Amino acid sequence: MVQVAVMGAGSWGTTVAKVFADAGNEVRLWARRAEVAEDVRDNHRNSAYLGDIELPAAMTGTTDPAEALNGAEIVVLGVPSQSLRENLQNWKDLIGPDASLVSLAKGIEHSSGLRMSQLISEVAEVPSERVAVLTGPNLAREVAQGQPAATVVACTDMDRAKLIQAAVAAPYFRPYTNTDVIGCEIAGTCKNVIALAAGIAAGMGFGDNTAATVITRGLAETTRLALEVGADARTLSGLAGMGDLVATCTSTLSRNRRFGEHLGKGETLEQAAASTKGQVAEGVVSSQSVQELAEKVGVEMPITDAVVGVCHEGADVQQVMMGLLGRSKKAE
Structure with missing residues (x-):
């Protein structure tokens, strides 16, 4: 079991948080809006994005980045690509010195031309081997419903990729590793x-x-x-x-x-x-x-x-x- 922080409570961020919790980890989900965090914490729902899908008891919601990131061994970044830089600048000093950073965003920053893993490494001031990418045919609602799906954990450090792979391997969610970020x-x-x-x-x-x-x-x-x-x-x-x-x-x-x-x-x-x-x-x-x-x-x-x-x-x-x-x- 590891401590996981998921930063971003949209449909995919919430779903990934659910997967990590279903895989046996304690998960804190950061939400920008208080009503979303309260819904996750008090009702085990994210009604705004996932309707009536029940979320695990091992998941909790918060609007406090420090609370979400405290002690997190895996930090999942689930905000949109074009707002990732600004958010990460606010969070970087709260991230643990050896935490693995996992990108969910699929995009290239328009202003710099950087891929998300490059942006994360630059802004958080961490070596590229600490940054991983979670990607694949993963439609949020189907995964949140527990329908069988596979994904890819890509990281240039294969040992770190395997650690994340083990942490996100839920009964319905099969992760594969890859070093081709x-x-x-x-x-x-x-x-x-x-x-x-x-x-x-x-x-x-x-x-x-x-x-x-x-x-x-x-x-x-x-x-x-x-x-x-x-x-x-x-x-x-x-x-x-x-x-x-x-x-x-x-x-x-x-x-x-x-x-x-x-x-x-x-x-x-x-x-x-x-x-x-x-x-x-x-x-x-x-x-x-x-x-x-x-x-x-x-x-x-x-x-x-x-x-x-x-x-x-x-x-x-x-x-x-x-x-x-x-x-x-x-x-x-």
Whole structure:
């Protein structure tokens, strides 16, 4: 049993906290809002994000970062990618000297171009081998319900990866280890962008052939980028790559896919956000960061470019889709 702090009480942060508790650990969940922390602590629920799903007694909620982080051997960072820097700057002095830091965020910081593990290492002033990434085909509600799922714990320090693996191994949740942090993070970031494209296609009324095309070609461009920045090709065909991509592009529980559907129906970003309870999908922000990285290293990513066009440049979805189909023919 280890002490675990989960910083961020959204649907995925709460779910990961539940998994650690179900695996036999004591877990403190930090919430920004008092009503969420009280709901977790007093009612064993996070009604705002997970409805009536019961949370374990080994979980408690707090709005006090010092209380959450006190004695924590594993610190799970579950806030969005673009707000992680500011939050971590406030928390870093409260984190134990040998605690493992686990990133849940899937994105690239827009202002710096850093992957989340790089950002964590820089801001918290810890060596990269203390930073791990949890990623894979993990839709929060299904995992919270105890449906069988697998995940990847990626860390350059395999011994640390194994410690986190053991701590998060619940009866319904099977973690695998990987040392390819770069590949896992690039895959996790890009899959949200590709899921937006899959959602746009669905919103336009296209069917399974189009979805399969978007997923397959999306994996191809993600792989090109990942390999160019130092990833292992095997990661892209595994849980963190293909597995996460398929789940996010096809599931009705995927926020990025749902958001894309609204865009595909002709809605603006503001209208799509209103239709998804005011939440902007992570891929909307990440798409520009991914595009900038791809341009920097000279990798062609036409689906990503299309998503950027729709989300940030006012491009018409019909013209963008036809533009993708009308690209020059070449060998696969």
